[in-house]
Amino acid sequence: MKPTPSKKPLQGLSPLRLPAWCVRWILEMGRFLSCEVMPQRLPAWAVQWIAGFAILGMWAGFVNRFLPDWPVARMVLKGVLVAAVVAWVVAFFSTYGFLANAAVRQIDERERMLRDQARSATLHYVLFSLCFGSGASVLADQLGLPAESLGLGYFCHSLLMTTLLVPIWILARGRASETDLEVSDLGPPSTLSS
Amino acid sequence: MKLPAHYFRFSPMTTLKLSTLAIVGLWCWFLGKFFLWEDRPGLLVVLSLCLLGGTILSILVFVSTYSFVANAPENQIDERELALRNRAYSRTVQYVVVCLLVGLFGSEFVERRGVVLVPTVFQNFLLCLMITTLIVPSWLLARWDVDASDEDAPGVRGASQKT
Numbered sequence: 001m002k003p004t005p006s007k008k009p010l011q012g013l014s015p016l017r018l019p020a021w022c023v024r025w026i027l028e029m030g031r032f033l034s035c036e037v038m039p040q041r042l043p044a045w046a047v048q049w050i051a052g053f054a055i056l057g058m059w060a061g062f063v064n065r066f067l068p069d070w071p072v073a074r075m076v077l078k079g080v081l082v083a084a085v086v087a088w089v090v091a092f093f094s095t096y097g098f099l100a101n102a103a104v105r106q107i108d109e110r111e112r113m114l115r116d117q118a119r120s121a122t123l124h125y126v127l128f129s130l131c132f133g134s135g136a137s138v139l140a141d142q143l144g145l146p147a148e149s150l151g152l153g154y155f156c157h158s159l160l161m162t163t164l165l166v167p168i169w170i171l172a173r174g175r176a177s178e179t180d181l182e183v184s185d186l187g188p189p190s191t192l193s194s
Numbered sequence: 195m196k197l198p199a200h201y202f203r204f205s206p207m208t209t210l211k212l213s214t215l216a217i218v219g220l221w222c223w224f225l226g227k228f229f230l231w232e233d234r235p236g237l238l239v240v241l242s243l244c245l246l247g248g249t250i251l252s253i254l255v256f257v258s259t260y261s262f263v264a265n266a267p268e269n270q271i272d273e274r275e276l277a278l279r280n281r282a283y284s285r286t287v288q289y290v291v292v293c294l295l296v297g298l299f300g301s302e303f304v305e306r307r308g309v310v311l312v313p314t315v316f317q318n319f320l321l322c323l324m325i326t327t328l329i330v331p332s333w334l335l336a337r338w339d340v341d342a343s344d345e346d347a348p349g350v351r352g353a354s355q356k357t
């Protein structure tokens with residue numbers, strides 16, 4: 001929809017005199033946020049490995065809490081955690097990240113079905129993790145361990161971050177194995193290629 | 195759909211009401227305990243009843259038709275039920291993500307106000323989230339069936355009656 005030009009200049013408001021580079025930067029950010037540029041065309045196997053690494057790295061960051069005071073191991077795990085955060089961002093803003101989180105009207109029927117299947121598997125992952133978290137906390141209580149040592153807040157954080165990535169990993173993995181089976185083309189998503 | 199004999203054949207509306215009550219009861223229990231900062235035995239009894247009621251209703255929902263569809267092996271439900279279930283799972287994942295986000299931001303907000311969260315809060319949160327996550331797919335399937343029956347379209351129940 002084109003904005004209707006106002007006939008009269010706005011009273012009391014002077015237009016911002018932004019430099020051209022600034023306007024271009026704002027427009028690029030707008031395009032970026034509206035998913036026009038965001039999905040990078042990374043191959044499926046790359047997204048699969050990046051997302052897989054990010055998922056394992058996030059959990060490694062959580063496990064870091066339970067390690068005894070080994071400075072080297074802690075430093076390595078912190079490095080892994082930082083790399084996992086970077087991998088998380090790359091995977092989330094990849095084509096498959098777009099596919100996993102796009103609005104219904106932005107993807108076709110088949111992509112929607114694949115996404116539903118991926119989320120279905122993700123739900124099992126979530127339930128397993130919740131069972132594990134609840135079970136571990138109850139067990140710690142029974143064993144008389146201090147509940148603070150479990151870091152359930154960090155557990156929730158890791159669970160959230162990985163729950164957002166698991167569908168992306170499943171979709172990328174499905175696509176990577178599809179190329180072997182020569183099934184019809186999935187990516188890039190139809191709305192992006194058009 | 196081959197429904198085993200020991201499953202309750204609740205109507206969509208009954209399942210919807212039971213699951214809604216269970217979800218509301220469980221979250222009321224969690225929120226009530228979260229905001230209960232003074233010793234009030236009367237309120238504690240009410241909250242315990244919420245937990246008990248929520249758990250019993252959850253068990254009833256677990257052994258209903260919709261829970262069967264939500265958890266059955268793929269060879270025991272037809273293509274359409276599978277598609278519906280995947281859709282329900284998809285929505286449930288969204289529910290989990292929203293709950294985790296609210297939980298994390300909420301805990302961050304509360305801690306910034308000087309309240310120290312004890313680990314029991316997180317334990318309760320995880321327990322509540324786990325039980326409700328198990329019910330939400332059934333709740334969604336029942337809700338879609340109620341909506342479909344309003345529009346005279348066959349839902350999960352319609353398919354089960356045909357078989």
